[in-house]
Amino acid sequence: MHKYPTNQERTAEYLKKFDRQRTLMLLIDNPAPVIYDIGANSGSSLDEFMSWWPRADVHCFEPQAECWGELEARAGRHDRVFLNRCAAGAEPSGAATFYTHDIGTGQAGFHRVNFASRDSIALRQALDSGRTKNVDEYKSSMNHERQVAVVRLDDYMARHRTGRVNLLKIDTQGFEPEVLEGCGSRLSDVDVVLTELMFYDYYERRLSFSDIERFLHPAGLHLYDISHISKNPMNGRTDWVDVIYVNDRKGERKTPC
Secondary structure (H helix, E strand, C coil): CCCCCCHHHHHHHHHHHCCHHHHHHHHCCCCCCEEEEECCCCCHHHHHHHHHCCCCEEEEECCCHHHHHHHHHHHCCCCCEEEECCEECCCCEEEEEEEECCCCHHHCECCCECCCCCCCHHHHHHHHCCCHHHHHHHHHCCCEEEEEEEECHHHHHHHCCCCCEEEEEECCCCCHHHHHHCCHHHHHHEEEEEEEEECCCCECCCCCHHHHHHHHHHHCEEEEEEEEEEECCCCCCEEEEEEEEEEHHHCCCCCCC
């Protein structure tokens, strides 16, 4: 009788073959893919994509002016990078309210930091100090308002005559449903979606799988992999995950060596 491996053995075998890069390169067999990088920040994901697919066309979307210098410098190393100094969403706007925080550009987004959070380690540390000054300093370092431009991706795809998007990467601090909604019917023209999904209450909005799958499933995109899990060392919960969805249209895929 065949002996099936244990879960631990299966996972060990998986880790010998796969990481995020190898999974995405297995799913995207186009040597010159079209990539939409939503929430490009300072360009670390751009560098990754161009190292994996040097002939890729990458369309970067980033509304934070603090990121543009480094992002532009990284884009300048490649021929086929298109920079968009705006956000992607469901409602086009020239002045949508966006929140930045002193902690860094990676936490900025369209949702305010939650000052009643039970999952924020930094807030808990400030509260546990027993000093009102620490709490006040924490709060004053967050939720700075500014106005940014927003475009719909289906409009952008039409203007740029994009046929298929081989990879849609989204990292927008809880704004992922709006980005997907802004794809409209063109979401079915996306082969692979790599997106962050936040479960914790660090922001005033938290998400669940249903918040994104109500857009993904009708477009033929279904969960393929949870490529990263971020755990909270303070209370043991899962704060966020990175997930990969694949269009059913792609059918059977090759197996890596």
